[in-house]
Amino acid sequence: MKGARALLNGYLGQGFQSDNPERMKGGGTQYLAISTNGDRIQLDPSVRSLFRPAIAHLRRCGLNPTTNVVWNQGAVPMLRRETYVPCMFERAYAPPNVRELDWARDWQKVIEAASMKSKFPGVMKDWGFSGLIPRSLVFRPGDTVDIPQDMDSVWFKRTVETTGGINVEGPVGRADLDATVRRFQRRDEAFQVQEHVPGDDYSNQYFAEFDGTLRFLATTEQVVINGHHAGNETSSDNWGPLTHAIAQKLVALGLRGFFGIDFRVNGLTGRVTEFNLRVNGSSVPEYLRVQFGFDKVFLIRETQVNPRLSLTQALDRLKNTGHELDSTGGAVAYLWGWFKTGRTLGIAIYGDDARARYDEVSRILLAA
Known part of the structure; x- marks a missing residue:
């Protein structure tokens, strides 16, 4: 994040519904990887026992995550000169001392106007982009x-x-x-x-700074395993210009933080299919890729870990086998909040031969 300290709350209940509350709570742990010294991060108390091995791993990867944790993912006041990075802006979870400020009202309005799939065709028409959608x-x-x-x-x-x-x-x-x-x-x-239009699915990933500066992170492709959208990888194609004007419109209306715009490409023709005005599955790994300076990242959100391993033991396997991230590439366990309930880690691989390296990391984490 640019400039000021941030208050980060990745609680997935902002933007998603689920019958599994632990999934909502644990999803917020990915924001620890993008935090820096001086930030505050809101985490659920259920992941407290995992915090020390997670932060030790991120430090070994060259990151400087905050240790200033608010063990509560509900609405807490923003401090002076803080910026705000939620999963998606939702009034019920927003800091109570800023809800009536213009920037908060504008952010909420654009979410209400454009985030629902039922609103997508109407706003694309109103904004003059209807020719870009199926x-x-x-x-x-x-x-x-x-x-x-x-x-x-x-x-x-x-x-x-x-x-x-x-x-x-x-x-x-x-x-x-x-x-x-x-x-x-x-x-x-x-x-x-x-x-339905023929073609391949892509998504353009963005981060809007608190001051309205728009950052294009990457064009990403889906990683499909057994018919399931299991993760993403950075595309070798840059389809940013297809959606930049739409992204600029969203930010001009008040959108901030992470968001994505999905589209389908057939030859030279691209069709925009939906907005995801919240943190996306590839948002944090792509943000880190830009920070690290790598060309590509390959990520799987839920990598199975041997159920007999503690988080410390699992992360030590990455370190001891030479797969933990260094200046040449490697693995970052960026999402660790589902470890207790699902025995999984979100793994992002940076550097050359990322897919092959992921297969090896997956084997190591699952081995007896």
Whole structure:
């Protein structure tokens, strides 16, 4: 973060829904890696016993994380000259002493206007970007769902997002259309139906500084394992210009912090498919990649660890096998808050042959 000290709260309940409260709490631990001396970070008391081995590992990786922890992920006051970095701005969790300030009101307004999948087609039209998106329809409870016959294949998107759940289904063909419509209607919430366009999925990752300076972090690609979006890697293609004007509009309206804009590319044609106006799965690793000066990062959010290992023992394996990050590359366990409940670590690999190195790191962490 530029300039002033920051108050960081990565609690995933800001921006996601889940039936697993531990997942919400533990997701905030990734912000420790991007903190610096003088910052304050809000963490849940449930991860307190993991803090010392985590911070020791991050220091060995060349980082200087804060030790000033607020063991509470609820709303706490901001201190003078602090900036604010949440998972996503949500009034209930925002510092109570700034909620009525203009910047906080503007941030909340842009989240309310554009973050929901049901709002996406409307704001893209209002802002003059409708030509960049696939044909998209929004249906609300009680609406008659009429999908044009020439939309042969579509995606169904929930209005709200869950972590660890299925928020998007597709592509859905005509044969399965009616059943999918009924399933989404039973949720009794608005949903979006978006025309399927061929191509590959990408996301442009951004960080907006508190003063409104926009930083483009990277174009990323999905890493899919067994049909599941398990992680991301930095793309060798730079598709930033496709979405920069949209990002600039969001920031001009008041958006701050991490966010991403997803799109699909087929040859020379790109189509913007959705906003993610919150921390994304690749946000922290890409932020660190820029800081470290590496060209690429390969990350898997939930790397299984041998259940007999403590966090100290797992991180020592990275150190003792020479895989812990140094100036030439290596592994950073950037997300450690799901270790107790899920026995997983978020692992980011920097440097050459990152995919192959990740496979070796995964084997080492899982070995008896």
